[in-house]
Amino acid sequence: MEEVFxxxxxxxxxxxxxxxxxxxxxxxxxxxxxxxxxxxxxGSNAIHGVVIIGAIIVMGHAENTLSLIFGFVAVxxxxxxxxxGFVVTDRMLEMFKKKKN
Amino acid sequence: xETFTNLTSQLSILEFSYLVASILFILGLKKLSHPATxxxxxxxxxxxxxxxxxxxxxxxxxxxQLADGTYESKGIHNIGWIVVALAIxxxxxxxxxxxxxxxxxPQMVSIFNGMGGACAALISLMEFPKMQNHFASLDASHMxxxxxxxxxxxxxxxxxxxxxxxIAFGKLDGRIGDxxxxxxxxxxxxxxxxxLVALVLILFMKPQTDNNLPIYLFAVAALxxxxxxxxxxxxxxxxxxxxxxxxxxxxxxxxxGFLYGNQAMLTGGILVGSSGTILTIxxxxxxxxxxxxxxxxxxxxxxxxxxxxxxKTVKEISLSDASILLSYSQKIFIVPGYGLAVAQAQxxxxxxxxxxxxxxxxxxxxxxxxxxxxxxxxxxLLAEADVPYEKLVEMEDANNEMNNTDVVIVIGANDVxxxxxxxxxxxxxxxxxxxxxxxxxxxIVMKRSMAAGYAAIPNNLFYHxxxxxxxxxxxxxxxxxxxxxxxx
Numbered sequence: 332m333e334e335v336f337x338x339x340x341x342x343x344x345x346x347x348x349x350x351x352x353x354x355x356x357x358x359x360x361x362x363x364x365x366x367x368x369x370x371x372x373x374g375s376n377a378i379h380g381v382v383i384i385g386a387i388i389v390m391g392h393a394e395n396t397l398s399l400i401f402g403f404v405a406v407x408x409x410x411x412x413x414x415x416g417f418v419v420t421d422r423m424l425e426m427f428k429k430k431k432n
Numbered sequence: 433x434e435t436f437t438n439l440t441s442q443l444s445i446l447e448f449s450y451l452v453a454s455i456l457f458i459l460g461l462k463k464l465s466h467p468a469t470x471x472x473x474x475x476x477x478x479x480x481x482x483x484x485x486x487x488x489x490x491x492x493x494x495x496x497q498l499a500d501g502t503y504e505s506k507g508i509h510n511i512g513w514i515v516v517a518l519a520i521x522x523x524x525x526x527x528x529x530x531x532x533x534x535x536x537x538p539q540m541v542s543i544f545n546g547m548g549g550a551c552a553a554l555i556s557l558m559e560f561p562k563m564q565n566h567f568a569s570l571d572a573s574h575m576x577x578x579x580x581x582x583x584x585x586x587x588x589x590x591x592x593x594x595x596x597x598x599i600a601f602g603k604l605d606g607r608i609g610d611x612x613x614x615x616x617x618x619x620x621x622x623x624x625x626x627x628l629v630a631l632v633l634i635l636f637m638k639p640q641t642d643n644n645l646p647i648y649l650f651a652v653a654a655l656x657x658x659x660x661x662x663x664x665x666x667x668x669x670x671x672x673x674x675x676x677x678x679x680x681x682x683x684x685x686x687x688x689g690f691l692y693g694n695q696a697m698l699t700g701g702i703l704v705g706s707s708g709t710i711l712t713i714x715x716x717x718x719x720x721x722x723x724x725x726x727x728x729x730x731x732x733x734x735x736x737x738x739x740x741x742x743x744k745t746v747k748e749i750s751l752s753d754a755s756i757l758l759s760y761s762q763k764i765f766i767v768p769g770y771g772l773a774v775a776q777a778q779x780x781x782x783x784x785x786x787x788x789x790x791x792x793x794x795x796x797x798x799x800x801x802x803x804x805x806x807x808x809x810x811x812x813l814l815a816e817a818d819v820p821y822e823k824l825v826e827m828e829d830a831n832n833e834m835n836n837t838d839v840v841i842v843i844g845a846n847d848v849x850x851x852x853x854x855x856x857x858x859x860x861x862x863x864x865x866x867x868x869x870x871x872x873x874x875x876i877v878m879k880r881s882m883a884a885g886y887a888a889i890p891n892n893l894f895y896h897x898x899x900x901x902x903x904x905x906x907x908x909x910x911x912x913x914x915x916x917x918x919x920x
Contacts (some may be wrong), residue, residue, distance in 0.1 A: 334576075334750065342578050345690055345698060352699050355458060356706030361775050363465035365718055365826070368807035369671075374464045374474050375708055376678050378457050379548050381481060381700035382685035384488050385555045388692055390517070391508030392494050395790050399510060403517050405554040410521020411528075412548035413485075417478040418529035419540055420464075424471040426534075426815035 370423045377416025383409025439505060442491040449487035450696035456480025456482035457700050461707060484696045489514060534816050535773045538805045542601040542674045545681055548595030552684035553651065556587035559691060560647045566906055567639035576635045584631050586655045586687030587647070593680040595658025600674050603667045604805060616664045617728060622659050635889050668847070669726050671806040672715050676723075679708025718801040720863045744892075746882070749900035751909075754876055755916040761838035763794045765830060767867050768814065771844020771880070775906035778817035781843065784914050785819070791917075796823050798830035798840075798867045827867055834871035842869060842877045842893075844906050850891045861889055875899040879910055 339346065363371055386409045391400030456476045463473025477491050489511060495503045508514070525544070532540045548658035560583050567575055602608035630653065634646050665673055686701025688694070716723050749757075772781060785795045796820065811824060825833070834840070842849055849869045850858035858881060875898050882894070893899055902909055 339794040342690075344631075345693070347700055348695065349686065349690075349702050350540065352702035353706040356703040356708075357710050359458060359461045359703070360465045360707040360710060362491070363711070363714070364467065365714075365801040366808045366811045366824075367465060367467060367470060368715060368718075368801075369537070369541075369809050369812060370470055370474075371461075371464050372468075372675050372678055372708070372711060372806070373537075374477060375461060375682070375704045375711070376541055376545050376548070377474075378461070378477055378481070378700050379678070379685045379704040380544075380551075381453075381457075381484065381697050382548055382552045382555070382634045382681075382688050384484055384694060384697050385688035385692060386510065386551050387485065387488050387514055387684075388492060388494070388694075389555055389558050390510055390514055390521040391492065392496075393510060397734040399513065401554055401558050402510075403513055405551045405558075406514060406522075407521040408547040408554070410518050412544050412551065413525070413673035415525035415529045415540070415544040415547075417474060417481070419524050419532070419537065419544070420474045421471065422529065423534075423537065423812050424474060425676065426812055427467060427470065427821075432667055 352379055366427075370393055370420055370427075372421040373416060373423060377413055377420060380409055380413030385409075438492070443493060446487050446491040447695070449483050449807075450694070453480035453484035453696045454699040456483075461703060485518075505634070513553060526855075534813055535770075535776075535805075536605070537812070538602050538671060538674065538809065539604045541606065541672075541806075542597045542677075545678050546594045546597030546601070548681045549590045549597060549677070549684060552586050552590030552681065552688055553594060553654070554590075555688050555691075556583045556590065556645065556888040557651060559583050560587070561642065561644050562642065562869065564639045564647075565641050566639045572639055574636045575639050580635050582687045582690040584634060584650070586684050586691065587651055588627060588631065588871070589680050589687065590684035591651055591654025592658040592661060593677045593684060596656040596662040596677045597658075597674070598681075599659055599662040600670050600677065603662075604670050610666055611663045612666075613664070616660065620657075620660055620854060622665075623653075623660060626659060627653055663736075665727065671721075671802070671809075672712055672723070672726050674806075675708060675712040675715055676727075679712060682706075682708055683847055695789060704863045715802075715807050718807055718865075720865055744895040746894050747897075747900045749902055751902070751916045752910050754900075754902055755913060755920060757874060757876075758788060758839060758841075758913075759791055759917055759920055761788075762795055763796075763833075763837050765796055765798045765825075765837050765840045765872065767798045767800070767840060767842045767845050767849055767869060768803060768810055769843065769845025769848065770809075771846075772906050773804060773810070773813045773844070775844065777843070777907040777910050778813055778819070780907060780910040781916065782814075782817045784818050784910055784917070785823070786916060787917055796825050796830070796833075798827065799824050800827050800845070800867055801849055803845060827865060831868045831871070834868050837872040839874045839876060840872040842875065842879075843910075844878065846891055847889060849893055851893055851896075852889065852891070859889060869893060870896060870898065873898070876902055878902045878904070878906055880905060 386405035390406055393399040393402050457480050460473045460477030463469040489508055492508050493505045496506045498504055682701045683703030686698050689697030788795050799810050801807050849867050853864045853866045854859045
């Protein structure tokens with residue numbers, strides 16, 4: 332039990348951020364119309380591409396060739412997620428906009 | 433700019449950029465859930481991402497222990513290679529997204545999601561040996577700490593998300609069939625328990641320098657589990673699965689944020705994780721099913737449901753009869769399905785709509801929430817063909833207007849108009865809301881053949897006295913129909 336308390340104290344800021352973000356995520360999209368389900372999924376798909384920052388950190392501090400290669404691949408995959416995700420979403424939403432004009 | 437070379441100012445600029453990125457992610461998601469602001473919301477989120485990436489490359493620092501035991505703060509190395517990787521990823525990602533057909537959009541989203549999951553898993557795979565060697569040098573007795581938990585969860589969730597997304601892609605693209613067997617459920621459940629036990633065992637393992645076999649085995653297990661997790665779920669449920677895997681990847685990214693104490697990754701990942709879960713549940717609600725029901729794969733399980741329709745006959749309608757019926761109607765609803773999109777017939781459909789409207793017929797489109805391959809997919813496809821927004825009527829409103837509708841034209845749709853959802857409790861889609869085509873005076877179903885729909889459930893609508901079939905490829909048939917109406 333004491334371990335749990337220690338863990339909580341050590342990571343309290345992150346646990347706070349995680350908990351509040353969970354509620355925020357739910358609140359932010361709770362009234363989305365069905366029409367936007369696909370673009371929203373695609374857009375949030377792009378946002379979790381933020382994992383690329385981790386890949387950059389790993390690659391930026393790689394000490395041997397193997398981790399450099401792994402990091403290289405990870406950065407490419409992360410970029411695909413980010414760029415592909417945002418561009419696809421934009422293409423979908425562009426069509427919604429056209430009909431307003 | 434002397435201040436920018438100062439360590440403290442660099443770090444505070446970095447953290448400030450993460451704060452801005454997090455705010456832009458939140459506002460972006462918020463804007464994405466309203467039609468008028470959605471596009472700018474996407475751009476806002478992208479701007480946040482760009483800032484976070486740029487400032488990470490410029491100003492990120494890690495404390496590295498030197499030989500004499502003191503620490504030195506080191507910035508990002510290998511910047512050249514990082515830029516090359518970013519350039520390759522950007523080009524391929526951009527090219528693929530610009531070239532992909534709108535009908536294949538769900539597959540594309542699935543692939544991109546898988547890439548994110550793989551990225552998270554790779555990060556964990558590289559960080560674990562570092563952490564283990566560090567603890568081994570301290571002669572620690574176990575690796576149970578926040579870092580270890582974050583690394584292993586990131587690897588597990590990222591791996592499952594990657595492998596699962598690839599299977600989902602294969603199913604949507606028609607490359608992989610469903611494997612449905614009740615045993616698979618037990619296998620999956622067992623697998624999940626084994627993985628969680630393995631996770632705990634690795635955490636309690638005594639760290640040994642370069643003892644990486646357990647983590648590699650764990651990674652392989654995560655990949656296999658991703659495959660067996662998605663395999664039994666029916667192809668028609670893939671949108672829900674992609675949405676679920678999307679939120680998984682969000683959580684995997686957040687694990688990376690926890691590991692590095694990186695707020696942008698943490699907030700971005702958790703936001704997607706929680707909003708993705710809610711979105712998944714909303715999608716299930718649109719089909720009147722529970723998430724558990726989807727995961728267990730009740731849809732189209734072998735032997736399930738649907739009354740046999742083998743000895744019933746269908747009535748056909750000729751092109752000239754159809755064109756006369758349509759031209760002299762007052763009000764028509766078009767019910768578009770994925771078949772319409774696959775035949776690339778949206779534009780012709782819009783032409784038919786214009787032609788009939790010019791003859792004084794009121795033409796609208798009844799859009800089922802799950803028409804197409806993803807919720808909202810059909811709206812995107814029709815928007816691509818310049819169909820005005822006002823003509824797209826949501827299911828409930830369309831159903832209210834069905835009683836005074838003269839003709840319902842069903843083009844390439846099947847399950848969303850299947851009356852079994854209302855009157856056959858043994859049908860796997862029983863309870864799913866449908867477009868009540870039967871309430872209209874006449875029905876015309878355009879269909880390639882009498883084959884069952886994507887969910888492989890027989891449809892009694894086709895045999896109903898009100899209904900007449902117009903067989904053939906949607907595009908060719910619409911072309912002929914338009915020509916026929918013009919010649920009237």
